[in-house]
Each structure stands twice: as structure tokens, then as C-alpha cells.
Amino acid sequence: MSQxxxxxxxxxxxxDTSRAIKDFEGGVLMIxxxxxxxxxxxxxxxxxxxxxxxxxxxxRLLCVKLxxxxxxxxxxxxFSYSMxxxxxxxxxxxxxxxxxxxxxxxxxxxxxxxxxxxxALEVVRATGxxxxxxxxx
Numbered sequence: 001m002s003q004x005x006x007x008x009x010x011x012x013x014x015x016d017t018s019r020a021i022k023d024f025e026g027g028v029l030m031i032x033x034x035x036x037x038x039x040x041x042x043x044x045x046x047x048x049x050x051x052x053x054x055x056x057x058x059x060r061l062l063c064v065k066l067x068x069x070x071x072x073x074x075x076x077x078x079f080s081y082s083m084x085x086x087x088x089x090x091x092x093x094x095x096x097x098x099x100x101x102x103x104x105x106x107x108x109x110x111x112x113x114x115x116x117x118x119x120a121l122e123v124v125r126a127t128g129x130x131x132x133x134x135x136x137x
Contacts (some may be wrong), residue, residue, distance in 0.1 A: 044062065045063075046091030100122050101122070
């Protein structure tokens with residue numbers, strides 16, 4: 001993702017970084033789960049933020065819209081919400097009928113003062129405000 005214009009090049013997502021989403025500077029947007037098509041060329045997914053040099057970045061809910069860029073398409077980030085913890089596996093990001101996003105994850109590590117095994121939350125797309133949150137111990 002380009003930090004200047006939040007654009008990404010769209011490629012299939014695999015652990016093989018040569019086939020991952022790449023930004024214009026050559027960086028890689030790493031392993032994602034459940035990329036789902038929601039219409040109007042928009043895909044939403046759970047982005048682990050797993051990187052070979054930093055395995056503990058905060059995972060996030062992510063939506064990307066494909067836009068024409070000459071003869072190809074590029075992905076433009078339309079929604080991003082940090083989950084506040086790294087999740088190496090299991091995560092999901094779905095759009096609700098209200099147009100809010102519903103996310104769930106099983107984090108690898110959490111803050112000592114905030115212990116839980118799984119977390120689910122609804123986030124307002126326009127503002128990033130949390131509508132509700134459920135944590136299961």
C-alpha cells in the first residue's frame with residue numbers, strides 16, 4: 001500500500017510473497033483470510049499483517065476496491081481497522097446489512113490487562129467507531 005495515496009496493486013494472496021499484494025514501492029501486503037467480493041469491485045478481507053521481518057504487527061479488517069488503471073486494475077483501500085493484536089490464523093471481515101463491518105479474530109497474544117481467546121466486533125465504516133464488542137475467555 002502506498003502511504004501517499006493508499007493504493008495497492010492487486011494480486012492473488014498466497015504465502016509466496018512473489019504473488020502477494022504489492023505496493024508501488026515494492027513492499028508486500030501479507031497473508032489475508034477470506035477475501036470476499038461484496039459488489040461494485042470491492043473485496044473485504046482479514047489482513048494478518050504478517051511480514052517476514054515483523055510477525056507481530058497488528059492484524060486488521062481491510063476492504064479494497066479495484067479501480068481501472070490503464071489496461072490493468074489497482075486496489076485502493078476503502079476501509080482499514082486495526083484489531084490491536086496480531087492474529088497468525090483465523091480471522092474474518094464481513095459487511096453487515098447496515099454497511100458496517102463485522103470482524104472476528106483469535107489473536108496470538110493480547111495485553112495482560114485484556115485477556116480473551118476470541119473477539120468479535122462491529123465497526124462503523126464511515127467513522128471507525130466500535131458499535132459493540134464481544135470477548136470470550
